[in-house]
Amino acid sequence: MTDQQPIAVLGGGSFGTAIANLLAENGHTARLWMRNAEQAETMRQERRNPRYLKGVAILPGVQPVTDLEQTLADCSLIFVALPSSALRQALGPYAAQLAGKALVSTTKGIEADSFLLMSQILQQVVPDARVGVLSGPNLAREVAEHALTATVVASDDEALCRDVQAVLHGRTFRVYASRDRFGVELGGALKNVYAIMAGMAAALGMGENTRSMLITRALAEMTRFAVRLGANPMTFLGLAGVGDLIVTCTSSKSRNFQVGHALGEGLTLTDAIERLGGETAEGVNTLRVLKSKAEELQVYMPLVAGLHAILFEGRTLEQVIEMLMRGEPKTDVDFISTDGF
Numbered sequence: 001m002t003d004q005q006p007i008a009v010l011g012g013g014s015f016g017t018a019i020a021n022l023l024a025e026n027g028h029t030a031r032l033w034m035r036n037a038e039q040a041e042t043m044r045q046e047r048r049n050p051r052y053l054k055g056v057a058i059l060p061g062v063q064p065v066t067d068l069e070q071t072l073a074d075c076s077l078i079f080v081a082l083p084s085s086a087l088r089q090a091l092g093p094y095a096a097q098l099a100g101k102a103l104v105s106t107t108k109g110i111e112a113d114s115f116l117l118m119s120q121i122l123q124q125v126v127p128d129a130r131v132g133v134l135s136g137p138n139l140a141r142e143v144a145e146h147a148l149t150a151t152v153v154a155s156d157d158e159a160l161c162r163d164v165q166a167v168l169h170g171r172t173f174r175v176y177a178s179r180d181r182f183g184v185e186l187g188g189a190l191k192n193v194y195a196i197m198a199g200m201a202a203a204l205g206m207g208e209n210t211r212s213m214l215i216t217r218a219l220a221e222m223t224r225f226a227v228r229l230g231a232n233p234m235t236f237l238g239l240a241g242v243g244d245l246i247v248t249c250t251s252s253k254s255r256n257f258q259v260g261h262a263l264g265e266g267l268t269l270t271d272a273i274e275r276l277g278g279e280t281a282e283g284v285n286t287l288r289v290l291k292s293k294a295e296e297l298q299v300y301m302p303l304v305a306g307l308h309a310i311l312f313e314g315r316t317l318e319q320v321i322e323m324l325m326r327g328e329p330k331t332d333v334d335f336i337s338t339d340g341f
Helices: 014-025 037-046 068-074 084-094 118-125 140-144 158-168 181-203 208-228 233-237 239-250 255-264 269-275 282-297 302-312 317-326
Strands: 007-010 030-033 053-057 062-065 077-080 102-105 130-135 149-154 173-178
Touching (some): 007 068, 014 030, 014 053, 014 140, 037 062, 068 084, 084 118, 102 118, 102 158, 118 181, 130 158, 130 181, 130 239, 149 239, 158 173, 181 208, 181 233, 181 239, 208 233, 208 239, 208 282, 208 302, 282 302, 302 317
Parallel strands (some): 030 062, 077 102, 102 130
Antiparallel strands (some): 130 149
């Protein structure tokens, strides 16, 4: 990658727009690709993304485009900020063209049928690409508004990590590196589930002690699951684990927290999603596949089972917490044990 070469960002949502602006602020040309030609034209003319990042100015170095083939041809570093459901369809036709290029996933989700993470899908669709992950406590609006933020780029390709650090690292955005791509990405996907429960607890006026307990036990639970799949437990003590979990479980800017809050107010899941503009929060999709995978692997995940019971089996949060409190207390921090709330 040369300094003169543009950098691609695929996806004109809030995070894709924020990343493109960061690149532009650091002196790079960012090709921000989106499917919607009307949205791209609005962004070109008004230098705004009113649907996803209202009030944030799009910098001159950001070029909203709709020609995916040309964008991929012109760029060797590509940030992928597409919904989990769109990855295969969007990139599949360009697999040969993407060989040898760096694809960095920023999407926090798990594919339903395969239980593949986004970077694993990228590797499957484009076997010859260099693949990495960007994850951490990174609310898009705060990134765009220059709140001090840190993130993690994870890949076993050290040159890719260095490239991402070089183009994104700036006065308000700090980029750390990790070799545990799987653990970093799994942390980003799993925490969305617990954010829904945290939002419900907030809406129901549950105490700070209760909410702290839920977040802390969520960390133990997601780490237990990830270690069972081969992730490094230390990853979950960093930005991509506890850092991302805290921000997603405490911020009203988090989409998953918003869904949970709406559920806590008495809305149905359908109505809660509708309130967010009809876009499903990734945590809802992740919950379905995570419960099934936990049962398959025989990993004890009472919070996941409890939230599944609330969303799809007619239970209430109060009933689930009462059930959890009746369980026998186990050790506080134990990433090896497979049981114990």
